[in-house]
Amino acid sequence: MSNTAHGTPAGYVKHYADGQKPCTECREAHLAANRDHRQGKAKSARVPAILLAELYLNASPEVQVRAEQILGTSRLESFVNRYDAGEAIAA
Ligand SMILES: [Zn+2]
Numbered sequence: 068m069s070n071t072a073h074g075t076p077a078g079y080v081k082h083y084a085d086g087q088k089p090c091t092e093c094r095e096a097h098l099a100a101n102r103d104h105r106q107g108k109a110k111s112a113r114v115p116a117i118l119l120a121e122l123y124l125n126a127s128p129e130v131q132v133r134a135e136q137i138l139g140t141s142r143l144e145s146f147v148n149r150y151d152a153g154e155a156i157a158a
Contacts, residue, residue: 076100120150
């Protein structure tokens, strides 16, 4: 396994992508991340892109600036363009 740190959820996925069983460190990181997610303690969450665009457009200017800093304006712009084009939210 190269370019991905062991002991991370990404490492867990990489093991399978490489056709390997995950090592103990990666398996434990994966289980811990799943546990955090189930308990609402995750540091981030997957959100459908179109829903994110809708939330962004309805956010205060201060929150919009923060979203741009964290997510990047070009990515947000492409999501907003898709939202404006009428793309449905895929759950
Ligand atoms: Zn590993």
